[in-house]
Amino acid sequence: MPRSNPHRLTTALLLLAAAATADAAEITLPVKEAWFEGQVVHYVSTDISDAAIARKQGINYVPALAETLRPGAPVERAYKFPNEEQATVLPSIPRPVGGSNADPTYSPLWVLVMVRWKPGVAPHTLTSEEAVLAAEEKGEVELTRTKIVANWPVVRAAGATLQGAR
Secondary structure, eight states, X not given: OOOOOHXXXXXXXXXXXXHHHHHHTOOOOOEEEEEETTEEEEEEOOEESOHHHHHHHTOEEOGGGGGGOSTTOSOEEEEEOTTOSSOEEOSOOOSSSSTTOOOTTOXXXXXXXXXXXXXXXXXXXXXXXXXXXXXXXXXXXXXXXXXXXXXXXXXXXXXXEOTTOO
16 A cells, blocks of 8 residues: 655645635625616625515625614615616715725615606616606606615726725
8 A cells, every 4th residue: 555645745734724714814795786877886785784685685684784874874875676677876986996985975884765667667777866866856766765774885986996806
């Protein structure tokens, strides 16, 4: 029976340990598309204050997020189409994405506003908050503000990606 080489075995174990450590230091999350001022941006969905949506999307259910809906809190609207007719519309993004963000109003916390097309209106893509509000004014959509808060950090916009993201 051939004898094993202890040097090779040690090297193989060290390589396996290093690979396991590297894998543990990284995680991959799916990105979702959204619209901001006519441009596609990407965000990750990690937490939401609604149990049904959390189960459906496989993300963290965090009921305490709803407590952020107090006057003056940095929670903006995210215009969500409940039947997934199109991507969500965001009213702000970090500019630029990352540590140099100069937009003090940006927050990854969003209160969901459901956008429903009214009967008889042909759905069309709305690519900005202004377009959503104009469609409401024309009587094309109905907006319903919920008490659902989501944590959706924007990770890619205007050609820039959050550092370390691939």
